[in-house]
Amino acid sequence: MKKQIVLLAVAALQAAAYGQTKVNSYTFGAMEARWLGPGTMSGRITAIEGVNKDSKTLYVGSAGGGVWKTTNAGASFKPIFDKYCMSIGCIAIDQSHPETVFVGTGESNMRNSVSVGDGIYMTTDAGDNWVKVGLDSTEHISKIIIDPKNPQNVYAAAPGPLWSNSKHRGLYKSTDGGQTWNKIFYINEKTGCADVAVDPEHPDVIYATTWEFRRFPYAFNSGGKGSGMWKSADGGKTWRELKDGLPPKPFGRIALTLAPSAPQNMIAIVESKETGLYISADGGEHWKSQSATVNVVSRPFYFSCLVIDPKDPKRVYRPGFGFSYSDDGGYSFADASYEGGWVHSDHHALWINPNYTNQMYLGTDGGVYYSLDRGATWMFVYNLPVGQFYHVACDNNTPYRMYGGLQDNGSWVAPSAAPGGVNNSNWQNMYGGDGFWTVPDLTDKNIAYAEAQGGNMGRVDLTTYKSVDITPQKGSGEEKLRWNWNTPIVTGQSNNHHLYTAAQYLYKTTDQGRSWARISPDLSTNDKKKQEQEASGGLSEDNTSAENHCTIFTLAESPLNDNMIWAGTDDGNLQLTTDGGKNWTNTAKNYVAAGIPAQTWVSSIEPSRFDKNTVYATFDNHMYGDMKTFLAKSTDAGKTWKMLSSPEFTGFAHKIKEDLVNKNLLFLGTERGLFATIDGGESWFRMKNHIPDYAIVRDIQIQPQTNDLVLATHGRGIMVVNDISPIRSLTPEIAGKDVVLFENKPMPVTTGRFGGGGSPVSGGWWGGNPDDIEPISYYLKERASQDVKVEIYDAAGKLVQQVPGTKRKGINKVYWNLRWTPPKTATGGSKLDYGSFIAPQVLPGTYMVKLKVGEKEYTNQLKMVHNTDNKLFTEDDRKEQYKAGMDLYHMHEQLYTLVDKINADQKMIKTNLDSVNKPQSKKILNEYNTKLETLRGTLLATKHASMFADEKKLREEITEVYSSVCSQECRPTNLQTGRIANLNEELKQSSVAYEKINTEYKTKAAQAVKEGKPRPAASGAVHSN
Amino acid sequence: MRTIRYSVLAMALAFTTFIAAKAQTADEVIQKHITAIGGADNWKKIKSVKMQGTANAGGMEMPLSIAILDKKGMKVEYTINGMTGYSILTNKAGWNFNPFQGAKKAEALTDEMVKEGQTGLDIAGPLVDYKAKGNTVAFLGKDDVEGTECYKLKVTHPTGKSETIFIDAATYYHIRSVEKIKADGKEMEQISTFGNYKKLPEGIMWPMSIDMGGGGPMDVKSVDINKGVDEAMFVPKG
Helix, strand or coil: CHHHHHHHHHHHHHHHHHHHCCCCCCCCCCCCCEEEECCCCCCCEEEEEECCCCCCCEEEEECCCCEEEECCCCCCCEECCCCCCCCEEEEEECCCCCCCEEEEECCCCCCCCCCCCCCEEEECCCCCCCEEEECCCCCCCCEEEECCCCCCCEEEEECCCCCCCCCCCEEEEECCCCCCCEEEECCECCEEEEEEEECCCCCCCEEEEEEEEEEECCEEEECECCCEEEEECCCCCCCEECCCCCCCCCECCEEEEEECCEEEEEEEEECCCCCEEEEECCCCCCCEEECCCHHHHCCCCCCCCCEECCCCCCCEEEECCCEEEECCCCCCCEECCCCCCCCCCCEEEEEECCCCCCCEEEEECCEEEEECCCCCCCEECCCCCCCEEEEEEECCCCCCEEEEEECCCCEEEEECCCCCCEEHHHCEEEECCCCCCCEECCCCCCEEEEEEHHHEEEEEECCCCCEEECCCCCCCCCCCCCCCCCCCEEECCCCCCCEEEECCCEEEECCCCCCCEECCCCCCCCCHHHCCHHHCEECCCCCCCCCCCCCEEEEEEECCEEEEEEEEECCCCEEEECCCCCCCEECHHHHHHCCCCCCCEEEEEEECCCCCCCEEEEEECHHHCCCCCEEEEECCCCCCCEECCCCCCCCCEEEEEECCCCCCCEEEEECCEEEEECCCCCCCEECCCCCCCCCCEEEEEEECCCCEEEEEEECCCEEEECCCHHHHHCCHHHHCCCEEECCCCCEEECCCCCCCCCCCCCCCCEEECCCCCCCEEEEECCCCCCCEEEEEECCCCCEEEEEECCCCCEEEEECCCCECCCCCCCCCCCCCCHHHHCCCECCCEEEEEEEEECCEEEEEEEEEEECCCCCCCCHHHHHHHHHHHHHHHHHHHHHHHHHHHHHHHHHHHHHHHHHCCCHHHHHHHHHHHHHHHHHHHHHCCCCCCCCCCCCCCHHHHHHHHHHHHHHCCCCCCHHHHHHHHHHHHHHHHHHHHHHHHHHHHHHHHHHHHHHHCCCCCCCCCCCCC | CHHHHHHHHHHHHHCHHHHHHHHHHHHHHHHHHHHHCCCHHHHHCCCEEEEEEEEEECCEEEEEEEEEECCCEEEEEEEECCEEEEEEEECCCEEEECHHHCCCCCEECCHHHHHHHHHHHCCCCCCCCCCCCCCEEEEEEEEEECCEEEEEEEEECCCCCEEEEEEECCCCCEEEEEEEEEECCEEEEEEEEEEEEEECCCCCEEEEEEECCCCCCEEEEEEEECCCCCHHHHCCCC
């Protein structure tokens, strides 16, 4: 019994210890993700609002990348909403107190891939801090309007949930400045509020449009009895419908706006059987139909932006498929010019500077543009990396390339590292349309595969970016091929020569798509009720292949067996073949038995690389209104499944990824965050290492050579966490220790992978490079309350360099530049000598790392090796370089000592000059000083201070060679070696000259001082140094 | 001034619910913080401070000193390769002297920079006697600094300048500040991180590691309190 109690106590203590040191979001916080962009192709912009007073502070809301703010009219942007929902519906600024800003989350451009919001947020300090103030369940918010005369009154139009019936929709109002909200106008569970406008002169007059709409996984409907146009004259208490002059109902979505300078003038685009443009000159009481261009009335469910100039009531802007503007109140429209380059189509937001209405900012499906000529021509903003990737893939090049497809923005490829860091110019478009899967051929580095919507896929020659169509074709007797919007193209993980794609059938090629074999029957449910896409859209037909259904959505070849292939469909089937496609087994019932809803989209499958019968899968049920995170694991090839869940999880699941090395390390990407587990799925934590808390993570890859974690985010471009080895090695045992200094692999001595590259250009996006030099890493259980230092010692125990340590809780990374401590260089010159910042790199060999945390020390051996990547720099070259570098290093230190002596002598002379009055004594001291100064003037720059005036003396000459020799990977040239010898000789001669001066003057000066003083000097001593 | 007052008011309004529920907590946090760092009385006795230390750049140690005469002036001096540069800020003016690229005399700070910098002259910091100083403090709950749980306080000075202060929830030490500096048509963010707190003979806890971003942290080697900082040092020379 006693023993049991002891055991229990020990167990409790252990549990407590682990409990306290649980690995969490912050453990790996130092492993900050790089944001690779691109900025050259951005993503869908849903809202732009500017501060009227200063015209240069703007807030930009994106479909999946949060809110970005500029305080300089767009020269730079910062994300200011990274702890919250990434999908932004609208933004509103209280222009009378512009530090107050509202953000409505959940965009309302209700396309198939639209993300979901979680309410209204408010800041009163211009975006530093946010508080959620309501409407948590509306999922989509299209507009917020603040009463300009009384900012306590705020209106929010909420179309509401897209995928389900809901009472959480309609027009909401706050009368306390946004603190609390009441629904003031509601039609029914299918109808929300799409638009709202407030008469700025009579702010009790409110206009609203209601919208009945609904999406299903396989169809979309816009329009119904609930849609209408409404007016209230009492701040929203009572409403009456506006009909006069409008077309016959039913309506779909109505975009409505009024002229701020003459609010009786209104304009509306009314979706109906014949969608049209209508104007009113009497506050909406009577409407008149206008002729309108195709651009003005097209795709009303998606293009709902309509703006009238703040000063000119006749100037109307219609950002839609293209950009149209009218000078006659909407009677006729002209289109923007492409002079200067293409402007991305699909427009959703426009802000006009009220102080200078020629200046405006436009939000499109491809980013932000600005115009200085009232919208006639446009310039692109290159520094907003809010692209919406669906997938990412990596090749095995050095550096590896990243491939991915962007919503509405084609397929792209970029290197993961580049001279100067990855920037916009490194990104190359390689395929058009909407981009999805873009995969490299791992057997042929000049080939990749890409696709556009509707399953149109090509083989792309990466040397020219020419492509050929390789889309599998319908065979005799086969049903029409059903390609998912996001059709899978996947290479074999076991056999890289295999390439797969799928409609309702699975296809395989082993010759780069020159010939395909169909290797499955229809793997979907083939439910005909879900295949009526041609009738999709509602009032406006809209069938862009986005609603195609009963298709294969995801597939994977086992890394351990190339005959074992998994296929998951958008209608809930999860099929397995173990004989390369001859026979298929549907395991759908088995996962349903584990508690996952039937007919769910199977969003990803991850067959394990450690056990062929182990497989993970994610399931996405959001198109049935169910936003839960579904993740399951099977260890018997799909016969039985176990749900993996966590209170940390948020958002429906897109992707599960197993680590390549540590089978207990898994990553999960969802619509609302990236999660990881280091215990095989028992416990999970949210990854926050420079990754937005609720990032929409649609795909995850691990690059095998670099161990980089590569993320496809749907709104923040590609993100890369460089080298996840520390996550792999952090076991619960290590996490329980106070301090752990990790061992480094043998570290190549290098100046980095690249030279050149210049500086990042202004106005672009820069994603940086991975670490050139491997960091020294350590783990701290708690933030260090004491000093932290990292010291490097050579084999003889000599201190090479001391580096300040970081103190953060969790993993810390410290960068030693692989060099000695820089030399002391001669002081007292007229300009800075940068030789004092430079040190030779260490030679390969065995070193010691010492981590000091307060009084405690932790040591590891560190093996430095010659970097064999640079074939032009041999180990023998390195030795010669090191010798030359150290010679110069010592010369600097010798010169320092020499100049230090001269400085001390001159200081002494100056002191004594002040105290002697005998002219002869003064003369001798002055002569002594002049001789020293003449010598000093040959040793270092003493005359010119300007950085634009060269003055090269011995110190600068040494630095010139020193800097060249030490900062490059090269054997010193013969002339460099020769110059070193010459400079060394000069240094020796200078020492001789100094000794000569001292020999001549030291005694003489001492005597002069002695004799020159009015009274005998107290000490009489003259110290020459 | 009206806008400034409004922003304070707006802050108060927006966080009404927070403040109502946690007003006590905000004051409690401040009180515990002040107790943890040695008590308001000890801090209020400080009229001047002089810190000597070093910063490390690629192994090169750069001597650094900071002298502050409470509410009157501050001078930061740093020496590289035998050359000394400095920044001076007084309650009326300020200068930078950067001889490293050939400047021969100190260059004046703009009026707006001088105004924005004034909060740095308050040795005790914005939380000691915050009400008397006219500072408004909003308690913004808990947040983390590099994984360490902190209380987050937003201080708005009477000038309208704001800074966010992170107080370590375990030790109640001030471990980070994020200041918004708006001057000369630009907006900048200054992040300062404090650590390695040591108790001084005056009974106060002082951060011996101060990281203002950029060139690595300053290791404070010595701190002299009330040993005399001569106002004459705040006159630029050279």
